[in-house]
Structures are given as C-alpha cells and as structure tokens.
Amino acid sequence: MRHWITKLAICALFLYSLLLTPKYVEADQLSNPYVQQLDVLPVVETLASAGNNYGEIRKEDFWRFREIAKVANKLEGLFTLYSDDDLGTIYLALKPEQLNKNYLATVTMESGIGESGIYSGLPLADFLFYFQRVNNNLHFVARNVKFRTESSEPEQRSLARSFSDSVLYSLAIDSIDPRSQNILINLDDLLMQDFAGLTPLLKYSLQADYHLETSKSYFGDRQSFPKNVEIDAIYGFSSPEGADLITLPDSRALTLKVHYSFSQLPENNDYIPRLADDRVGYFITAFQDFSDNNVQEPFVRYINRWHLEPLDPNAPLSPPKKPIVFWIENAVPLLYRDAIREGVLMWNKAFAKAGFQNAIEVRQMPDDADWQPADVRYNTIRWFNSLDAGFARGPTRVNPFTGEILDADIIVDASMVRSIQQEYQALMSANSSLSKNPCQQQNARVVSSAELCYGVESSNQAAMGALALSLLRNTTPNSAAMKEYVHQYLRSLIAHEVGHTLGLRHNFHGSTMLAPQELNQTEITHTKGLAGSVMDYLPVNIAPQGVEQGDYFPSVVGPYDEWAIEYGYKISPSQALKPIIPEAEKSFLQQIALASPQPELSYATDEDIWDINPLANVWDMSSDVLLYSQWQMDNARVMWQRLDKHYLSPGESYSNLRVLFNKVLNYYFRNATLLSKYIGGQSFQRLHASDDIAWAFVPVSLFKQRQALAKLQEYVFAEDAFSFSPQLLNQLAPSRWQHWGSPISNNRLDYPIHDRILKFQSKVLRSLLDSDRLNHLQDIELKTLPGEALPIPELFDTLQKGIWTEVLTPEEPQPISSIRRSLQREHLNILLEIVLGTTDAPEDGHTLAWYELRQLQKAIDIKLKQFGEQLDIYTLAHLEFTGDRITKALNAQLVSH
Template identity: 50%
Template sequence: MKRISLVAAFVIGLFLVLVPAYVRSEVQSSATIAQQSLPTAAPQGEIDNFVKAKTDTEETDQESSKPASFDQVVKGTKQLKGLFTLYRDEAAGKLYAEIQPEQLNVNYLCTITMESGIGQGGIYGGLPLEDFLFTFRRVGNKLQFVVPNVFFRTRPGDPLQRSVKRSFSDSVLQALPIRSTHPKRKSFLVDLSPLFLSDLPGLSQSLSSMLGSSYSLDAGKSSFGPAQAFPLNVELESNYGFSAGAEGTPPPILSVLPNSKTFNLRVRYSLSRLPSNHNYRPRLADDRIGYFITAYQDFSDDSPRDPFVRYIQRWNLQKKEPKATLSPPEKPIVFWIENTVPLEYRDAVRDGALMWNKAFEQVGFKDAIEVRQMPDDAKWDPADVRYNTIRWLSSFDAGFLGMGPSRVNPLTGEILDADILIDASFARYAKEQYRSLEQSQQLESMPALMKLTGNPSLCSYGMGAYFLKQSMTAKPARDVSRGLKLLGNYDLCYGMEATRQLGIGAMSLSMLHNVTPRSSEMKQFVQSFLRSLIAHEVGHTLGLRHNFRASAMLTPAELNDPAITHQKGLVASVMDYSAVNLAPQGATQGDYFTQTIGPYDEWAIAYGYTPVDALVPQSETRLLEKIAGRAPEPALAYATDEDIYAGLDPLTNPFDLSGDLLTYAPWQMENAQKMWQRLDQSSPIAGESFSDVRLKFDEIFDYYFQYASFLTTYVGGQSFNRFKGGDVAGRLPFEPVPAEKQRQALALLQTHVFDANKFRFSPAFLNKLAPSRWSHWGEEPQIFSLDYPIHDRILLLQTVVLRELLQPDRLARLRDADLKTQSGQAFALPELFNTLQMAIWQDMIKPEDKLKLSSLRRGLQREYLKILTGMVLRTTPAPDDARTLAWYELKQLATALDRVLQRQGKDADTETKAHLEETRDRIAKTLDARLQTQ
C-alpha cells in the first residue's frame, strides 16, 4: 500500500505541474500562430498585427535562488540607450541587453556581416553572412532568441492556425538566462555573450569547407568589439578567434597569414526594427519577369493548383506628389560611395548606379536613385543597416568582381537595405592585361566545363564557378560552394570569367590597337567596364535576377554601331553576364561594354515599381498582367540561372554576345588567332618576363575555348520561351534550332576545333612559354614539366567539345527530334554520329596516299573511341538508340581500318601503324564483349 501511495503521489504531482504548463504552452502557441498568419491579400493592418503580435501573459521566475538586483548587475557598466538598451562592461568583457516587456514576441530583423576577413579563400571582409527575423520569447527564467517560421501561414482567425503551428517548428537559436528584472520597468536583463560570442553564423563549418581544414571557435580569443545603440537599430561587433582543429592535423597553408594555425574574424550583428509601412503593399510575382521572390504557403487557400503566394522583392517607393506624372519619391533609394573607393573610379561608380533612373522616370519617379559620397570623417559605419553603400573590397584571391546583396523583410518582400561590394583588384587585371591561369596547372573553359563536371554553379548562392578550377586539379577537392552557401544565401556575381573578359579586352586594346596600359584609352575602357558592373549590381539590389537571354538582342553587325548601342545598349539587360565586345578583323570597334540599361530592364522596373492604386496585391492583377503580357517581344526575352543548366538554348549563355553565335563566335576565334600572332611577333618586350608571355598565351587560349564551347549548344538545341497562354499566337515554349543551323555549328567546330592545323604555332613561339620562377609566400613555382604542354592544352579543348556534343541530355533531345519536328526537317542522332566519325576519322574513311597521323589527331581519335566504347559497354549513360549507333559506327570504323591497314599499312610510320592496329583491336574486343552480354 505504501508503494502504491508513493506512485499515486508522484502522478498527482506530475499532473499538477504539467497541466498549468500545458495551458501556458497553448497560450504561447496561439500568440505565435498569430505572428505567422498573413492573408494572401496581406492588407497593411494585418501585416502590422503580424509583426507586433505578442502574448498577454508573462511567466514568473521559477528559480529558487533570489537573483541579483538590476542595479547590482549593471553597476560599473556604460549605458547605451537605443532600440534595446545596452550595458557594456569592457573590463569584464560583458555586454548586457535590457528587453522591455512590450518587446517580447515582436519580430525584429537580424543582419549578419563579416566585417573583416583574411583576404583569401572566400573569407573576405564586407561579405553578408545571413539575415533573418527574430523575436524574444520568455520561457521560465530565460529569454529565447527565436527565428519564427514564416514559410507557412494562414489568414487570421482561421482554425488551421493551431494545426500549422503544431506541424511546423520555429527555430530557437539560444536561451539567455534572465540575470535580473527591473523593479519598475519590469524589463529583463540578459547577458548577450552566449548568443553573440557563440558561433551563431556557423563559421566553423563554413571555414572547414572553404579552407579544407578544420577550424574551431576559440572562446579564449573571442570578445565583443564596438557596440552602438540607436532608436531603430543596435549595432554589435564580435571578434571571433579561430584555431586549427584536431591536434596532429596540419592546417592549410594560407599565404595571407603570418601563422595559418590561427586567425581572427570580426562579425557585425545589426538588430533592427521592421518598418511600419502602412503604405507598402506586397506585389505578386510573375515568372515571365526576373525578380527575387519572397514566398510562403498559404494554408487558408485550398486551391489545388498552387499553394504558394509569391511576392517580388522591391523597395517601398511612393510618389511625393501622387497625382503628378513625374514626381520625386517620398524617400529615394540612396547609395553612399564608401570613402575607400579610389578617386579615379568614383564618377564611374556614380554613373553606373544612376543609369537606372532612366527606367524609373518611365514609371513616374524623378531621381528615384541618389548617389552620395561618404565623407572621409564620417562617424557612421558602412555596415550600419541605415545606409546603403558601395564598398571597395581588398583581397588576395577574390573570385568575384562585384556582389549586390540586399536585406529583405521576409514577410512582405520589401527591400530594407543593400550594400554593393567591388573587388578592388579588378583594375589591376585590366592594366596588367592578363590574369594568371597557372595556379591550377591546367586550363579550363568555365562555360563548357561547368556542364562537363556536373557543377553548373555560376553565381547564385556560391562561388562554384571560381573554385571549379581548383576542384579539377590533383589537389583534394573542396566543397567550397557549400561552404559559401553556409556563409549566406547571397548572389556572388561575375567571378573569374568576368575578370577574364576584362583582361582579354585590355589585351586586345594593347595588341590590336597599340593602347598602352597607362593611357587615357585604357582608363576609359576600365571605367566603361566599371559602369556596367555597378549597373548590374545595383540591379540586384533593386530586386532583379539575372537575364542570360539579354545578350542576344542585337545582330553581330549591330554590336559595333554606336547609333544603336548608345540608345539601346549592347544587351537588352545589364542583368546578363556580358562578354567584352571585340569587333571582327577589319571592322571599326564600337562599345566594349554596355553603357545604358536595356529594354528588358525598363520593362522589369515597370512591372515592379509602377504605382497602382489598389488596396491588396490581387487588385493589381489587371495592370500587372498587361505589363507582363509583353513577354513575347524579342528584346524582353528572359532566362535566368536555372535555365542555363540544361544547356538547351544556344542563346542562353553567360558571357556571350549577339543573337547569332554562328557568325559572332568565329569572329572571336579569329581575333584570338590574331592576338596569338601579335604575341608571337612582339613579345616579350624589353624587360618583360617570358612567363608573362605564357600567361597571355593561356588567356587567349581560354577566350578561344569559350566561344568554341558556345557552338555546341546549337546541336540538339531548342529555344525556351517563358510564355503564357494567350501571350502570342503561333509561338510555343520550345522551338527547335533549325537543322541547317545545327549542321553549320558542326561544320564550324570541325574547322576551328577538330582541325589541328588551327593550332600550328611556331616552335620558337612555344619555346618562349616559360613558367614563373618566383618562390615565396603567395607564389609557388612550377616544379615539374616546366615546358609548355601544348598537346594537352589542345586535346583538352577537343575533348571538352566532343564530350559536350555526345553528352546524354543532348543525345536524348536528338532522339526525340523526329517526334518534335515536322517530318523530314529534323537533325537526328544518325547524322550527328556520322558527321563526327567523318570529321575525326576522315583519314581512314578517305585515306590520303601517305598514311601519317599527327599526335593531336591520334589523341582525338582515342577520345572518340573511348566515348563510343563507354556507350556500347554501358559504362556511361546514353539513350539506347545512341548505344546502337555507337555500335554501328565502331563496326563501320573497324571495316575501314582493316581496309586501310591492308592497303597502306606497310607505308605508314610506326606510330600511326601502332595506333591503328591498337584501335582495331580495341574495337574488336568491345564488339565481342557486347555480343557476349546479350
């Protein structure tokens, strides 16, 4: 009986504890649900309720020990009054925050920025790390730092609110003990150290990914930096010390550090109040126009078609004079040029940002964007969320030229703050006329190899394009793009390929137009690039995504006609990744980079910023549909990052130009040939290193590589249009490339890639190409194979192009061509296989009197054999029809080899004869192996 009584007492006691806790939990859940409930229409009053929702109950302190008095805890500290009042004890390294009762369960914005980096490996000062909503929620004797879940919402009062709250969790990042409660204000004092001196941004994991070695946060080396409190925001800085990980594991060798075992990073936390914009109305998105999107699932909408509500991200622009045709905004978008920007570039930076006012004027805003200069004695910090800045970044190995992130209200899509970063080293790339490609000891073409390696990352959410070169070398691969994504979901633009465009443009000025690096012409060239770059990044801060179809607006002939390009631009949108425009041989050079926003940019701004007198987003539908309905106009074609990954559309590429690459690409390859010729004739000049000649040679080679890879997209290609029903009669989303253009692309590849005679360089030229011999921090000399690997370079180009032509997705599209093209008009699989076999094995199919194959021809033939053998043996993916054709072509080739060896084998040189006999033997074994498996 005694045992039963003890159990009963325990159960009763547990019941008495849990029931009140359950009731309290339900009260808190209801309040949090109210925070997350936002109707599809999202009237402003309901948004305000969503932002300011809070509980009506407070929990009592359950600690048995009596806490210290408020005055005792803050004794000797420095008080900083602002959004949250701070108490700073610098001697003890403590930082407290006073949270008022009315500030509980209210949404605020946290923005995290890397204030200082190490200048290498993607760890750069000024990079945005993360931004999110947060709220303080009291639970017992602690204040939880909570990130509310805003991805799932319901209308206020909908019974589904409770279900949604139970189904989808918030994220509690930290629970801060309440050190004291003020006796009069009833406010709560918390120590911020557990939150902001912990690894809140997840830097340890990111550093391990990016630097290839484990680094952990060292609490003994970490401390608070400057802290400032303002009425609408609080600015905190944390100095994080990081040390190399597990003992016995050597850290990476970081050239920029005195000791790679340890370094410090400064991280800024901006805590700000969300604006109470009673006149801001979210605007619904349309996938025909490229805006960044804030999306959530509306569980109050039971429409089976699409549960998502999508808002575009844009600034809150309101006319000062609503009825005026052209009016200044109540609050313009102001960019401050940071005082670190060199004097010689400030005008170009200003001009690039102000380009966009042309588009805003067309929707009724005068001077929507203003650009101001940050004084040298400014007291404010560029990372302060109250200022939009254009900042200069200094780094050792930055893989991007520009970056334009913005901070957005995740409830409505309203852009609140933006900062643009520019890599200061971009001008050096132009003035030196080249950029080193030797670090990886291997030459790659980024556009082609992104597909070949399965890494299509260009810019969004990481710098995969830049680090792709390193990941393909013999060094251990590093998941750098994953690491950078951990650092923050932002857009890193241009990158390595943009520096190459800048470098090749400067080289063309020097070699083809005799322009010196320090001349006024070169200065104008660099500033024209900078204006275009700034316009691109400002476009991102206005909410716009990339448009990789914009470069197809003009014909090749129109690109160098200033009467056209000064009015419309070189491209339909500065949101493309624009290649440098080099005029063909014998033509007058026009603009190198676009100097005005294009028709697409004006259209996109019209969709996002045209004032509409409506109460809710759905009321704007009629006008927005009228604007978006212009999508079929050629200059408004839109394709963004996810559209380029498949390699489907030959006009959707980064760093291309013109709507006719079949004309423009050969022009650029001929320009490359001419620059090689000039390099051979005039380099090195007196005092110039032979290693500089090698670097320039590679730079030209990569430019050649780039345009050769574009031609492959015509084979099996299709235009992809983002039309909707009723937009235009007679046009469909997919439009196959005409068969004649596909044949023309293959013929150009045969002439410019597969024919090794295009790469006949004089022995003296090749023997000039010496590597650098500097050996010190930041410079690692090449040790093995000092001579230039010309055979490997050319074979790499041929291999990439050949594999791209025979990659599985392209073969599948060609297999489907008969079903998607009118009878008799398709370019199909058999023609591709036959054309390639004739081009690569023409020596066997139509042998010359004397049989002699060069080493380059033998290498290409081996690669072809390897690809087809993989198809036949099923070791590589391919459609079954392609495997059958591969088997057929190998059988035909074996017959041709037998015939040639019988007739001319005795006269062939030893290398050619050995190559042909080995090839015949490999084909025989492949065909036999396949027969045995059936």
C-alpha cells in the same frame, strides 16, 4: 511632522504585508506609486527572495539591475545597451512589450582573411527573430515564416502546432528592473557563443578545425538607435595544426570581426506586397498560404523590391518621397568612384519609364563618418582586397513577410579591376592552391547563391579585353584608351550588382538582343543598349578584324531592364484605393507581363542555362552566336600571331608570354564551346497561355545545327585548327618565383601543348555525344516535321568523317599528326563506351556507335591493305592498334549479347 508619520505608517503596513506573503514579491506591487515615493526598495530587496514562476522577481534582481545601470555606459535606442568597459561586457535591456515581437537580425563579416571564401563585407545571415520569456530564461527564437494563414481562420490554431520555430539560444535573465520590469541579459551569452556560425564555416572553407577562443574574443564598437542596434564582435579562433593558408602570418590563429544589426521591421508604412510573375525575373518571398483553398497553387509569391512612393501620385513623372540612396564607401579608391557612381545612376533611366524621377541617389561616405558600412541604415558599395576572390556581389535584406527590401550592400573585390591593369597577371589553373574561388564552389555556404556574382570569368573577360586592346590596337596600359576601358568595365559591373539590389535576378537571354553587325554601332548601343539586360553575364565586346570598335561594355540599361523595373515599381491605379491588397493589382501587372514575348524582353535565369537552350548562355553575345564566336576565335588567332612576333619588351620574362598565351587559348576555347549547344538545342520561353507565341519550345533549325557542326569541325577538330610556330611554343616558359602567393607548380616545366588541346577537344566531343544530347535529338524528331530535325546518324557520321578524314578519304596516304591521333583515339574511346553500355545513351545510340565502328574498321582495313607499307610508323601503329581495339570490343559485345 504629520507627513513623516503618515509615510512611516504606510511603510510599516507595507513591510508587514511582505512578512505575511510567501518568499517573493509580485512585480505589480513594486509599481505602486506610494511604495516608490517611500523609497523602500532597499528594505524590499532584503526581504524578497527568489521564485520560479513567470512574473516573479528574485531578490538579487533588485540590486543587480540598479548597480549595472549606475556603473555602466548607457546607450538608449531600440534596445538599451549597458556597457561595462572595465569588464568588457555588454548588457541588453528588453522592455516587456518587446517580448514576442518580430525583429530582423543581420550578420556581416566585417573583416576576413582575404582568401578561401573568408572575405570582409560578406553577409553571413539575416533572419526574423523574437525574444520569448520562459520562466527565468529568455529564448532567442528564429521565426518560421514559411507557412501562414489569416489570423481569423481556424487553421491559425494548428499552424503553431504543425510547424516549429527554432529556439537558437536560451539565455539566463541577468536581472529585472523592479519598476519598469525591463529584462536585462548579458550579450556574452548570445553573441560570444559563435552566434554567426563561424566554426562550421571555417571548417568547410579552410578544411581545418578552428575553435572559438573566448579569451581572445571581445566586443568592439556598439551603437543603439531608435530603430536598430549595431554591435561589433571580434572573435579569436585557433587550430592546433592550422590550415593551408597564405595570407596569415601563422595559420594556427586568426581573428574575424562580425557586425550585428538588430532592427525593427517597418510597421504601418503603406507598403503593398507585389505578386510575382515567372516571366519577369525578380527574387521572391514565397510562403504557403493555408487559408487559400486553391490546392493547384498553394504558394503565394511576392517580388522583392524597395518601398518607393511618388511624391506626386498624379504626375506622370514624379520624384520619390524617399529615394533609394547608395553610399560609396570611403575605402573605394578615388580613381574608381566616378565609374561606380555612373553604374548606380544608370538605373534612373529605367525608373523614369516607371514614373519616378531620380529614384536612385549616390552619396559619398565621408572619411570621418561616424557610422559603419554594415549599418542597416545605409546601402553601401564596399571595396575589399583578397588573394583569390575576384568577385562582386549585391545581396539584399528583405522583410520576410512582404518582400520589401530594407537594406543592400554591394561588395567588390579590388582584384577584379587590378587584373585588368596588371596585364600579365596569371590565370588561376585548375590545380592551383589559390583556385578556391567561391563562385565556382557549388555548395559554398557564404557566397554561392542565385544572386551571387560574376566570379573569376568576369575578371578573365575583362583582362582579355585589355589584352586585345594591347595586341590588336597597340594600346599601352596607362593610356587614356585603357583608362576608359576600365571605366566602362567597372560601370557595367556595378550596374549589374545594383540590379540585384533592386530585386532583379540574372537574365541570361539579355545578350541576344542585337545582331552581330549592330554590336559596334554606338548610335544603337548608347540608346537601346549593348544588350537587352545588364543582368546577363556579358563578355567583353571585341570588334572583329576590320570593324571599328564600339562599346566594350554596356553604357545604358537595356529594354528588358526597363520593363522589369516597370513591373516591379510602377504605381498601379488601384493604389489610390485604401486599403489595397496585392490581388487587386493582378490585372494591372498582367498587362505589363503580356509584353514578354517581345524578343528584346526574353528572360532566362540561372536554372534555365544548363540544359538545351543555346540562347540562354553565359559569356555569349548577339543574336547569332555562331557568327560572333567565329569572330572572337579569329581575333584569338590574330593575337597568337602578334605574340609570335617579339611582343615582349626587352628584359621582360618569357613567363609573361606563357600567361598571355593561356589567356588567348582559354578565350578561344570558351567561344568554341558555345557552338556545341546548338546541336539538339531548343529555345525556351516562359510563356503563358494568353501570350501570342504558340510554343514554349522551338527546336534549333536544321540549317543552324549543320552550320554549328561545320564551325566545330573547322575551329576545333580540323588538322589546321591549332597551328603554332616552334618559336612561340619554345618561349612559353613558366614563372620561377617561389614564395608565398607565387608557388611553383608541380606540373611540367615545358608547355604541355598536346595535353591542353586534347582536353579541350575532348570536352567538346564528349559534349556532342553525351547521352542527354542524344536523347534530346531523338525526342526532337517527334517534335518537328520530317526533314526538320538533325538525325542522330547524321551527327555520328559528320563527326566521324571530320575526325577520321585521313582514313575515310581515298586519297594518297598521308601521315596523321600527333594532335589528330590524340583526337581520333578519344573519339574511338567515346564510341566504345557507348557500344559497351557504359553510358546512358538511347538504344539507337548504341546501335549507331556500333555501326560507325564497323565502318571505321572496314576503312582502316582498306587503308592498311592499300598503303600499309607507305605509312610512317606512327600512323601505321595507330591504325593497326585502333583496328585491333575495335575488333576486340565488337567481339566482346557479341559475346555479352
């Protein structure tokens, strides 16, 4: 009895104290053990009322949190989730100690529409965030990690004032647990407000206004684990007009699933950030350090890499404490799983050089797996289908403070392999409604970046190799040889993408390691590699005529790959010292990087290939591209001959022949285009002052440049460069299927052979006389000894003599063919543009173009006087019109000056 009297007395005193207080109850009062023991919460809830200051608890909070916790399904983990299945609502509970703490948000498009850049598996965003309580709201804030300083430095006080974080959402606090003070928010307020940014993405990619329909949107699967929370959201979008889409039954409405991962950053895991070196190609995490007074280099750059530690630090070769594990998604066809597995494990050879045994493992995702591929706990190789993607991608999620890779998922479009097996699949033309390939869109938000993808050309290269097997070696699509070819291609493709997930950037210098004669010697390619790096964009290696075929694609990683992995993952001796800072590894890393001048370790990445270096190219092969490209163009000519000899099977549509002809023509054009980079070219290496090689730039030799010009004349500009039989040209029929996914083009019905050839010739010719190239040639004359540079006059004169041979040679008159007339008119157009000042060519370019036009005009006048009556009307009209244009242009120039 005395016990109950005591309880009632305490309760009365407590209630009396509440009556004397203002309209609210402080949270620390409710944590009183005596109050909790008395179970007076219902009375407190009745008397307490709302307040507006931080730390106050509104009276409705008491009931609200407890009622939700009673009826909702509770999932405990990093954040506790309460799911109200009747209302379709998810609540997230946040502990007080989780406020202002950094977490990683990862957003993945789990389902797409299969065209126009909206594909399943694509990463949408990943960034650092924290929750901040402001009055009765919870702010969702993206952390600014670009600027840092030591926490003990005075500059720390100014950074927060100088550089803002980004408050993305302000969320109303739904309720607060009066005992634990946990904060409850409704995830509708966060994730059902187009958190993923899909509305602007759809507008950009589909060129239509789609709006999020909340009535059609809902949450899917959700899971909470100790270190991460995984949530699916399904979004319904609508557009009154819809977009020009093929894959949807009705483009006015579409549904997308997005997977969200909110995860905890690793803490106190002994990971040591590793300093970057521009001679070794890694993706980097960079920030500006205001605590460093070195104004010459304000940035700190860490490479992105996995946290890999040896199980036995004293052993020269040790298994890792925790291997890098890749899971093959259960959606991958059984036929391709072995090739994918081999492509991943190719990298263990490189890790062995760095001291790790079996650093990478491959596992198969079970058919009944209870986890999703986008779960941040799993690195997954995913398979998706599309109408127009044709790419693979290997993105990573990284700790933005340290560069530690936390998660990686590789996505592969099934059409990359399908295009090989479907031998007659048409290439996408430039004006096709399906040619919205994301890898070709320079500003595409989702899929364009330095790490991006092989893109359409990889599929084209693979399909070209399969066609070569058929045309040159009589291989059938279902033969063992073709299956082995597909296996090699997919293995190489996966190895490339896995390299990205290990932190490596592209190396477009890797293809130049072997001499052309070594490319098909398997005793070399199976040990040293087909290329210096699988991180290059490598073409299919088709052996020249009379040479036994070797590997079509790499079967092992190259020397550069091994060296780069050594730089990124080899354990430095200083790691035995604790604590260790990144700067302590500097001398160790510099010793590794000193090997960079070795030819097989040459490195050039995305920002290096669009300028002057003929050795830094995509889709080239060997140390002598001039010879290799000639081989491939010769192969193309043989394939055209085979197509001309009744290649199609009985009953097969002639439209298939048109597709094959286009494939070979494009392959021929691409290899010929590689030659032009030698003119005015300079090799470039990322050298440091301590490296053995003295020059960063080395101009291409005069011999090589003259050789390239001669090959271009022979394979691009010569009279007999393109010679096709009437029979072949008259069999190039277009497809006449008219339905979704197979539109009939509005272009010409017959094959536009003149147009195709002229466009190619024009591209090469305009490239050779481009103002940038002329400026390079002029500068190189100052960078070389006399007689070692290709003079601009020689370039102009060589092209003019090769293109106007019928006019400039004193032989008997001969008709100028239609293809040659088109080429000559284009050459004339270019010279006139230079003379009339419509380009940025150097002044010497203007005067030399004027000189060449004068020489041409004189030669035309002589030819017309000598043989005018003997010329056919095509040739006569062509020459008279050309002479008239030159006269008028030169007179106009004289008047303007």
